Amino acid sequence: MKRNGKGTTNLLCWLCRLSLKTSITTNLSGVLASKGQKVLIIDTDNQGNAALSFGKNPDSFEYTTYDVLVDGLAAEMAISNVYQDITGGKIDLLGSNDDMAFLDFDVLTQREKYPEPFLLLKNAVSHLKNDYDFILIDSPPNLGLITGNVLSFADEVIIPFQPESYSMRSLVKILQSIHNFREQYNKKLSVLGIVATLVDTRTTLHSQVLQECRKYCYENGIQMFETVIPRSVRFASSVAYEGLPATLSSDKSNKIVRSYYDLLQEIEERKGVQFGSKK
Ligand SMILES: Nc1ncnc2c1ncn2[C@@H]1O[C@H](COP(=O)(O)OP(=O)(O)O)[C@@H](O)[C@H]1O
Numbered sequence: 001m002k003r004n005g006k007g008t009t010n011l012l013c014w015l016c017r018l019s020l021k022t023s024i025t026t027n028l029s030g031v032l033a034s035k036g037q038k039v040l041i042i043d044t045d046n047q048g049n050a051a052l053s054f055g056k057n058p059d060s061f062e063y064t065t066y067d068v069l070v071d072g073l074a075a076e077m078a079i080s081n082v083y084q085d086i087t088g089g090k091i092d093l094l095g096s097n098d099d100m101a102f103l104d105f106d107v108l109t110q111r112e113k114y115p116e117p118f119l120l121l122k123n124a125v126s127h128l129k130n131d132y133d134f135i136l137i138d139s140p141p142n143l144g145l146i147t148g149n150v151l152s153f154a155d156e157v158i159i160p161f162q163p164e165s166y167s168m169r170s171l172v173k174i175l176q177s178i179h180n181f182r183e184q185y186n187k188k189l190s191v192l193g194i195v196a197t198l199v200d201t202r203t204t205l206h207s208q209v210l211q212e213c214r215k216y217c218y219e220n221g222i223q224m225f226e227t228v229i230p231r232s233v234r235f236a237s238s239v240a241y242e243g244l245p246a247t248l249s250s251d252k253s254n255k256i257v258r259s260y261y262d263l264l265q266e267i268e269e270r271k272g273v274q275f276g277s278k279k
């Protein structure tokens with residue numbers, strides 16, 4: 001998550017099914033907006049869950065990320081404001097819905113129309129960096145054309161990691177894939193850090209896998225955040241009705257809300273910067 005002057009920042013949350021990609025994107029956006037930051041969320045997943053987090057039905061959008069990437073629609077036409085903070089911070093959303101499921105097929109079957117299939121996102125939205133302090137990109141669970149577009153545009157990646165027995169293997173694989181992709185398509189891309197999600201530290205398995213992950217990251221020079229996002233079934237069922245991410249709708253004493261504040265603070269400490277003033 002880089003900040004240069006008034007300018008730019010991209011971030012991507014991505015890895016595995018149900019690892020809180022959307023939750024991290026929307027909740028970090030909430031923390032940033034409450035600190036006076038202007039945030040754009042770009043949803044690139046066909047589930048459209050970023051919109052749902054703000055109480056919007058993704059099927060109600062006239063235009064979505066698909067129209068911007070495939071039909072060349074001006075991104076501004078598809079962006080709407082979903083949150084305005086009293087600090088002056090705000091969250092805009094370039095939403096997504098089921099149309100995204102067609103993107104791979106539509107683009108790859110018309111290669112003459114799309115000569116740079118990995119650069120559709122970058123070409124369409126780079127100019128928006130001037131309008132926002134942060135651009136956070138929510139992405140699909142798999143590596144494919146859409147994620148390739150996200151990785152071509154992003155400066156930094158946050159990788160959520162759910163400590164189950166199979167996850168170390170896929171984490172190593174994903175880090176390798178990002179490394180290879182970076183060499184070929186986006187040399188400025190870096191891994192900002194790995195954040196453990198849905199953690200139940202009372203579970204021996206979680207503690208063991210977390211320890212293994214920290215060791216692997218340490219040995220390979222990869223950042224892993226101290227902050228973990230705890231699992232809470234009660235919390236999961238309550239957020240569905242709020243119409244706002246938890247960091248904007250729940251009390252800061254809630255341990256999950258707190259974890260997102262802690263995560264942002266850790267990012268600030270690592271970068272030696274402070275985003276906005278209000279806590
Ligand atoms: N701290 C939490 N503990 C348990 N479940 C959670 C928590 N935060 C979010 N969830 C639930 O987990 C599910 C997956 O989260 P989501 O962020 O949509 O994952 P992804 O985008 O990676 O698919 C959602 O139903 C969400 O409500």
Ligand SMILES: [Mg+2]
Binds near residue numbers: 023045139
């Ligand atoms: Mg999601």
